[in-house]
Structure formats: structure tokens, C-alpha cells
Amino acid sequence: MATDAKFSELFKAVPNNLVVKVNGDGSEQGFRHVGFHIAEGIESELPKTKGFLGSEKSFLRQSKRILDFGSGLGRVILELMDRAPKAEITGFDIDPMMNRWAEHLLTGKKIKIVSSTLDLPDGHFDLITIVSVFTHLDKTTDFWLSEVHRLLSKNGFAFITYMDDTLFEEMKTKGAHPKNASTAAGKYVVGAESAEGGAGMGTYYTTPHWKQVLEKYFNVEVLKPRGLFRHQSISIVTRKDVQIDRLGLYRTYMASLEQEIYDLRRKHEIAY
Numbered sequence: 001m002a003t004d005a006k007f008s009e010l011f012k013a014v015p016n017n018l019v020v021k022v023n024g025d026g027s028e029q030g031f032r033h034v035g036f037h038i039a040e041g042i043e044s045e046l047p048k049t050k051g052f053l054g055s056e057k058s059f060l061r062q063s064k065r066i067l068d069f070g071s072g073l074g075r076v077i078l079e080l081m082d083r084a085p086k087a088e089i090t091g092f093d094i095d096p097m098m099n100r101w102a103e104h105l106l107t108g109k110k111i112k113i114v115s116s117t118l119d120l121p122d123g124h125f126d127l128i129t130i131v132s133v134f135t136h137l138d139k140t141t142d143f144w145l146s147e148v149h150r151l152l153s154k155n156g157f158a159f160i161t162y163m164d165d166t167l168f169e170e171m172k173t174k175g176a177h178p179k180n181a182s183t184a185a186g187k188y189v190v191g192a193e194s195a196e197g198g199a200g201m202g203t204y205y206t207t208p209h210w211k212q213v214l215e216k217y218f219n220v221e222v223l224k225p226r227g228l229f230r231h232q233s234i235s236i237v238t239r240k241d242v243q244i245d246r247l248g249l250y251r252t253y254m255a256s257l258e259q260e261i262y263d264l265r266r267k268h269e270i271a272y
Contacts, residue, residue: 005087007028007105007215008028010104010105010107011028011031011105011136013104014073014101014104014105015101017110018073018097018098018101019031019073021199022072022073022075022098023073023075026060031073031075032075032078032079034075035075035076035078035079036041036079037229038075038076038081038131038228039079039080039081039082039083040078040127041227041228041234042060042076042159043058043060043061043083044058045159045224045227045234046058046059046060046127046159046235046236047059047157047221047223048120049062052244058083059127059157060080060083060084060127061083061161062127062140063086063087063090063127064126065087065088065090065124065125065126065127065153066080066084066086066087066088066089066090066126066127066128066129066150067089067090067091067092067120067124067125067127067129067151068080068089068090068091068092068127068128068129069092069117069128069129069130069133069148070092070093070130070131070133071091071092071093071098071113072093072095072098072102072103073098073101073102073105074091074102074105074106074111074113076129076131077102077106077111078105078106079090079092080106080129081109081111083123087147088110088112089110089111089112090111090113090114090120090125091111091112091113092113092114092115092116092117092120093113093115093116094115094116094197096115099113099115117147117151120151121151122150122151123150123151123152123153123154124151124153125151125152125153125156126148126152126153126155126156126157126267127156127157127158127159128148128151128152128156128157128158128159129158130148130158130159130160130161131159131228131232132161132232133160133161133197134158134161134162134203135159135161135163135198135202135203135232136196136197136198136199136201136202136203136245137197137201137203138189138192138201138203139196139252139256140196140197140252140253140256141203141213142213142216142252143249143250143252143253145213145214145216145217145218146217146244146246146249148160148217149217149239149240149242149244150246151216152238152239153239154239154251155236155238156238156239157221157237158218158236158237158238159234159235159236160214160234160236160237161228161232161233161234161235162203162205162210162232162235163202163203163204163231163232163233164204164205164206164207164210164225164226164233165187165204165205165206165207166225166226167204167226167231167232167233168181168188168190168204177190179201184209185209186205186206186209186210186212187203187204187206187209188203188204189201189202189203189204190202190203190204191206192258195260196256196260207223207225207233210223210233210235211223211235214235214237215240216242217237217239217240217242217244218237218238218239219237219238219239219240219242220235220236220237221236221237221238222235222236223235
């Protein structure tokens with residue numbers, strides 16, 4: 001978790017509200033601290049292989065092509081770079097402000113930031129890290145899982161966090177969530193009226209139901225409820241050889257996107 005004067009100067013220019021949005025703690029120390037421990041959790045949970053003279057080497061450090069899916073300000077990318085310095089690392093986020101400031105913070109680093117997955121090649125990444133993304137999705141969850149499936153290499157791993165029902169009950173008891181959250185089989189959705197993927201939405205699963213969702217696309221290798229900071233839960237998956245109705249899922253995604261654009265126009269937040 002090394003810091004330097006150059007990074008500190010770059011960090012000072014980032015709007016504090018963006019740092020708080022992705023990290024909670026708006027300080028540079030807090031930003032690096034959380035990123036460090038997320039990367040540490042990723043590395044410790046991924047499988048290890050035997051190396052020279054029986055030494056163990058983590059899958060993260062062997063990875064050649066890494067995608068940080070929902071990369072935000074690059075909090076996790078910064079730490080992945082330290083652990084896999086020879087890897088080709090790509091960050092993906094749909095928020096243009098996050099991408100702009102991530103590129104600012106990563107000035108001089110050999111990192112690629114993209115705003116769409118559609119031009120990324122099939123089976124290209126041997127590691128995909130996804131932290132605090134599916135925690136804010138509902139209707140488009142299957143579409144994005146199918147994209148992860150498409151992008152993941154045959155022998156690769158995806159590290160995906162989710163929020164479980166015990167966390168929902170804990171947050172509700174503390175008054176952090178309304179008692180009238182929408183419910184469906186195996187999950188709770190808070191802020192369902194918010195934009196898909198936005199910070200105003202929170203989706204919580206029972207672990208058996210989340211496993212069922214994942215198993216449509218992946219082999220589930222690890223499920224660890226409340227395994228990250230005793231807050232978010234961890235799932236690690238490998239690609240399953242299944243046929244996916246990508247066109248149908250894309251239609252669902254486009255319908256959700258069109259509705260969001262319509263709502264923004266209706267509220268006069270965007271003009272056309």
C-alpha cells in the first residue's frame with residue numbers, strides 16, 4: 001500500500017464527493033486502505049498453485065489479463081498493479097465522471113479504462129474482479145453476468161461480491177433501510193425506483209439463491225458469506241460451458257436503459 005507524493009497531488013484534485021461515493025471514507029489514506037484490503041482479500045481467496053521447489057503462487061500474481069469490472073476511481077486497480085505488475089489491466093465503468101478521474105489518478109500507468117464491454121474480446125481475461133457492482137443491480141443482473149461469462153477465459157476466475165440477507169436484516173435493525181423494501185424469491189431490493197446500478201439501489205440475496213443465479217452461467221468454486229470486511233460476501237466462479245440467450249438478455253438490458261433515459265427526460269434532467 002505504498003503511497004508517493006505524485007499520487008497524493010493527483011488525489012487532491014479529485015472531487016471529495018466522488019471519493020466518498022465509492023469509498024465511504026473520503027481521505028487518501030482511507031481510499032488506499034480499503035483498496036489494499038480488497039485486493040488482499042481477492043488474492044487470499046483465489047486458488048494457489050505450486051511453483052518452483054514447491055513454493056505457492058497465487059492465481060492473481062500469475063494472471064496476464066485482468067478486468068476490474070465497475071472500476072470506479074481505480075481504488076482496486078492501484079493495488080492489483082502492485083500484485084500483478086506484468087499483467088495487462090483494464091478497468092470498466094459506465095460512469096463518465098469516475099472514468100475521467102480514474103484516468104487522472106492513474107496518470108502514467110499502463111492501464112486501459114473503457115466505458116463499454118461490447119468491444120472487449122471474448123474469453124480475453126483470466127481474472128475478472130467485481131466488487132460492489134451486483135450489490136446495486138436487479139433487472140440487469142443476468143445480462144451483466146452473461147457479459148462476465150463471455151469475457152472470462154476458459155481457465156479463468158471471476159471474483160464477485162454480493163450482499164446477503166443477514167446484512168439486510170442487520171441494516172434494517174439499525175434503521176439504515178426501510179422496512180418496506182421490495183421482496184422477491186430469495187432477495188430484497190432497496191431503492192428499486194433508483195437507476196439500475198446506482199448507489200441508491202441495494203440488492204441482497206440469500207446465499208442459496210445467489211448460488212442459483214450464478215449457476216446459470218458459472219461453476220461456483222467459493223461462496224463465503226460476509227467474507228469481505230464482514231460486510232459484503234464473496235463468490236468465486238469459473239466459466240461453465242452453457243448456451244446463453246444473449247440476444248434476449250440484451251433486449252432486457254436495452255429495455256431497462258430506455259426506461260431510465262425516459263425517466264430522466266420526464267424529470268427534465270436531460271434534454272433532446
